[in-house]
Amino acid sequence: MAGMMIFGPPIDARALFPVERAALLELLAGLEPADWARATVCPGWAVRDVVAHVLNDYLRRISGSRDRHSGAIFANDETLPGYIARTNEEFVRAASQCSPRVMTDLLAHLGPQMDQVWAGMDLEAPAELNVSWADPEATSPAWLDIARDYTEYWVHQQQVRDAVGRPGADGPDLLVPVVDTFLRALPNALRGEPRPEGTEVRFEVTGPAGGVWAAAVTGGRWIPVPEAGAPAATVRMDQDTLWRLATRGITVEQARARARLEGDPGLTEAATTLLAIVWV
Template sequence: MVTDSSWLGPPINVQPLFPKQQTAFIELLGSLEPDEWIRPTACPGWNVKDVAAHVLGDHIGRLSMHRDRFHVLRPSDGEAFPAFLDRINDDWVTAASRLSPAVLTDLLSFIGDQVVLFWQNVDMDAIDGSVSWAGPEPHPAWLDASRDFTEYWTHHQQICEATDRTGLTDPEYFGPVIDTFMRALPHTLREVQAPERTTLQVSVTGPGEGTWACIRGPKRWVLQRDSSPRPDAYLELETDTAWRLCTRGIHPHQAAERVRIDGDHRLATAALNIVSIIWTPPDSDPFGESRRP
């Protein structure tokens, strides 16, 4: 399958980071005291052990579906895909509540090592599957790998914050995390009408800092990993605000109080609706808490 994915911006290479992240995650779990496993996290209704169990479920799903091509679970008739994921994730975590922290850590060590190996052997230029928060069309494997990396990083960070640890916040990790999250910008702006060549520049400051220009093309918004000399709209936010916004740790109205906007306020504000996870807002509150990142 040949598909032009240049509108997503240049590829991100996270392959070298998977082994480091896996090692850091197992070391984190091994350092937890018994009472820390039951601390609540930013994932509503899930404690530290639940989040770790969710990561194990993701690992098993990745290997089963993408390495072994074994597909069993599918949405029920009329069930939206995010609702389907919420349901099977909750079912998995409930079942995994029988696992002791030691058993869970051993399983994560064994299965996580296989996920690392899987990603080392994937053709990153292959078009295979879709990263839904970047759009409905097929996407290159490098974006799927980066999506996986950011999900594991996010859950690692949630456990660290729940247990008063720092986490993987140096630029080596934060850079690819923020860069991946910004790949949702063209899809975020898909309904924003603007003349061709209209440009939004987004600058993230702090660890993992970078600049992205999202430009209106003849058919869609196109992302560039660069600054624009004269953007129509400029949005600046700190790294901490960026990752929390993209994973709905904070919501657009909260992020708006922490950012700098110049130029076309409508366009810059629309970009604050960015979501770089599969997320379903509650029907009653568009700014309510997400289910599970």
């Protein structure tokens, strides 16, 4: 099936990277030394570790996409989640030798190079890094790969903001593409729930960055569709709950408690397992 049908309409997040990064650099410049040691929602990681992880993502993406560097190799019998967890931890440990200022300076220096990498990509070409949480079997388009990276940077910034008590960078201009990208995981969340052809599920996200997304059984599989007219199930959830659920900043049970679920319980339960990260 065409990528448009499997993954929905394209998202072009490229212009948002400098905006998100500027907000991050402003945030980091204002932190006190004690803030860098504050715990985050990421298990075992303080603020400085999350920032080191973002730096690792910059280095890894520039090295791979621009320089065609293969990077770390898989260990014997290592799964993708295991590989990601191991290599992330290795870099975070190594970065403990870097000062907050050095890490911040590196992010500022590497950011424009990242922007050039994105600018040179054909949005409709096959992704360099497949977005497995959207579809573990199909080849993702480049635009989804790029949007996925944008959501990761945005989420890590919010995790730092939560840890240090500094709200912000969550206006509609930056959050709309995050919500839109995360809802591309809806068909995959529903794939274990076979239903008759044409069955639809509606997912409403409330708040300034919200909207309506839907998936329907088409050709024997769940795919994104325009807003459902007569859905078999509806999930209503606010924008803050949605992004935290998709990244497991909160549990599925916590998200369901904050949501309104209507219709087929099997479909509402499946829809609220929506996951937009690689999970161990």
